Amino acid sequence: MLRRQKSHFAESNPFNQRIRTDRLQCPLFLRIPEILAPRRVYIRMKLHSTTTQHYQTVTAYDDESVEINAVRFSHSLVVMPEKAPVAWPPKTFDELSAEHFVQIEEAAPDVVILGTGERQRFVHPRLIAPLTARHVGVECMDSQAACRTYNILMTEGRRVALALILG
16 A cells, blocks of 8 residues: 655755655555655854944834934934934924035935935935935935834944934
């Protein structure tokens, strides 16, 4: 009643040389068949801890506030990795003007992450003209996505500015 079937693991698994080339199958599940699985191959990986203690890191956020290095802010601000957070005048997205982006341009970032509040909104290109003239990228996201993206870019060593509208 039992028949032998040729295993396909022997040809496809170069890491395991001791795999049997056959296994037993039982029709109608009268017995538990012998199942041969390939051995697991573990790859060693070095994990490094990143020390971002001397940088301005977003440690928490919610809809009304953000924590930078465990200090809570509930007003709009601009954050850069090596500078203390600076208050930013716009309280809402509709209040944004070109002067607000000139303030960010003076910090000379490589990229600006703009957190626009609860939902993603896009800024008009004429408002960010001073930044685009200097080939500085501006990415618009909802504020929570902006905080996550800032942390990633900051740990990569990028010169990134996080501009958050909280109000």
